[in-house]
Amino acid sequence: MTSKKRQQLVDTAIELFYAHGFHGVGIDRIAEAAHVSKKTMYHHFRSKEELILAALKHRDSLFRNNFMKAVEAAADTPRERLLAVFDVAQAWFSDNKFYGCMFINAVGEYAEPDTAIRAACKNFKRQMLAYIEELAQDAGLERPKQVAAALSILLEGSTVTAQVSENPDCARIARHAAEVLVEQALPGPRDRPPSLSPDSPV
Amino acid sequence: MTSKKRQQLVDTAIELFYAHGFHGVGIDRIAEAAHVSKKTMYHHFRSKEELILAALKHRDSLFRNNFMKAVEAAADTPRERLLAVFDVAQAWFSDNKFYGCMFINAVGEYAEPDTAIRAACKNFKRQMLAYIEELAQDAGLERPKQVAAALSILLEGSTVTAQVSENPDCARIARHAAEVLVEQALPGPRDRPPSLSPDSPV
DNA sequence: GACATTCTATACAGATCGGTTTACATTTGC
DNA sequence: GCAAATGTAAACCGATCTGTATAGAATGTC
Structure with a gap:
């Protein structure tokens, strides 16, 4: 079962990357918009590229x-x-x-x-x-x-x-x-x- | 008459931006590849967007x-x-x-x-x-x-x-x-x- | 040779980058 | 009630970002 936080991160990442580009959106911004701490984010994805x-x-x-x-x-x-x-x-x-x-x-x-x-x-x-x-x-x-x-x-x-x-x-x-x-x-x-x-x- | 340095900067910018994206290439990298100091670069272009x-x-x-x-x-x-x-x-x-x-x-x-x-x-x-x-x-x-x-x-x-x-x-x-x-x-x-x-x- | 100009290299400022760690709060199981 | 686990916010790291400022070398002019 995929975690709920993980899904929030993926959904937010899609929205922001799609609207502002991949280099144009930082990790911090995604974590904040997804209401997830950076630590848990790096628990689900070991790098930005994986996200x-x-x-x-x-x-x-x-x-x-x-x-x-x-x-x-x-x-x-x-x-x-x-x-x-x-x-x-x-x-x-x-x-x-x-x-x-x-x-x-x-x-x-x-x-x-x-x-x-x-x-x-x-x-x-x-x-x-x-x-x-x-x-x-x-x-x-x-x-x-x-x-x-x-x-x-x-x-x-x-x-x-x-x-x-x-x-x-x-x-x-x-x-x-x-x-x-x-x-x-x-x-x-x-x-x-x-x-x-x-x-x-x- | 357009300056020679300026043209070098534009040519280099085209090459690098085209190959690696706009957010993916920094000012320093362009200036270095064009053999132009950052100062003269900012003399010709007042910002990255202008370049x-x-x-x-x-x-x-x-x-x-x-x-x-x-x-x-x-x-x-x-x-x-x-x-x-x-x-x-x-x-x-x-x-x-x-x-x-x-x-x-x-x-x-x-x-x-x-x-x-x-x-x-x-x-x-x-x-x-x-x-x-x-x-x-x-x-x-x-x-x-x-x-x-x-x-x-x-x-x-x-x-x-x-x-x-x-x-x-x-x-x-x-x-x-x-x-x-x-x-x-x-x-x-x-x-x-x-x-x-x-x-x-x- | 003296001087002003223009280039360079470089250091710097403040912000943000990707990524890690620390300290604390909350939940969970017993 | 209490400890283990999991979450959080936030500081922190070194690197890089755009943009500026400084100091010195090269250049041209008189």
Whole structure:
């Protein structure tokens, strides 16, 4: 059973690191905000890096869980879900506590390769890509991996564009682009009209 | 005339900030690496933030200049240039000193809105988008602004994907997606075959 | 050669960094 | 009631942070 104090620390660490960066937030600040003494904090995490790793790991599972649930709630058919990814993203971008992707931000601060922090970030991205590949497969697309890779790039791009340009609506642009790519990857006759046709049998 | 020492400081600041983050590099380290004393450094820049701003500004003009030159050298026709953007990006990603987009990294560390640093980053992205819009316009596409926004998102997405996943080849995926989007935005009959046709008159 | 200027190296100030330790309060088990 | 255990706040450590000030070397000018 994970301790309650430990969870408070991880939750607070996620919030502060996400909003102010990893180098920008000190241990003291996290301990104080979490109402935990530094001593007990160092009882649960032997270093700042371990706290960062715990925060990233928890953020990973929490974020992907919420993301998948939101996608599944937003659409029923596999193909609609593939596009609903961008609706969910738009809602995320519109949160007033949206500061981009925490893992991209982490890599921006910790660029050295072959470190535990980078590995956690790479792993998050790999799992997000795997989820999109699964959706693309279920949607019965041709070359699902390639299409999923393109949709993943659109998702990353809209995330950083929303972050830097403070414009959540770029998710709509990404969705339109995704529609074209998905349409073009549908099996069957190639020269169909560009409008979305009703579900074809898979 | 900009002083030589000043330029050394800016160049060194760009290199170190880009590789290790803004909070991760101190004033002393930059002054030492630039072979400039702290005193003369504070003669040219009254604070670290001013040095950061000068570094971002110089990086902005340098990067966009090199990028545009590389695109123009890589292709002759407007439509080919629109796609050559991703070839240039791929070469950039393959540099062993590639650490993602410096401006995205900056926003990840300085999230507070309405600051000079954020304004510099937003401005860079705005100018990059304007350049892509210009290419889209010259290529004679329908809805050039919307296509340019999508291509910009693809560019941002491939940049962060190359950064986090250490895979420069995602530029190729982005290029393929861009080809589909450009093809779909060409004026004239809609149901042409998916292969790229030779230049149509604009 | 004398002098003002400009650079340097370096020490310093005060704050904060990550991390440890100390002293005390609170809870717990018996 | 009492001791062991666990929590706390807070001082403390050395290092580093941004920013300033000092002392001396190099430079240029007359």
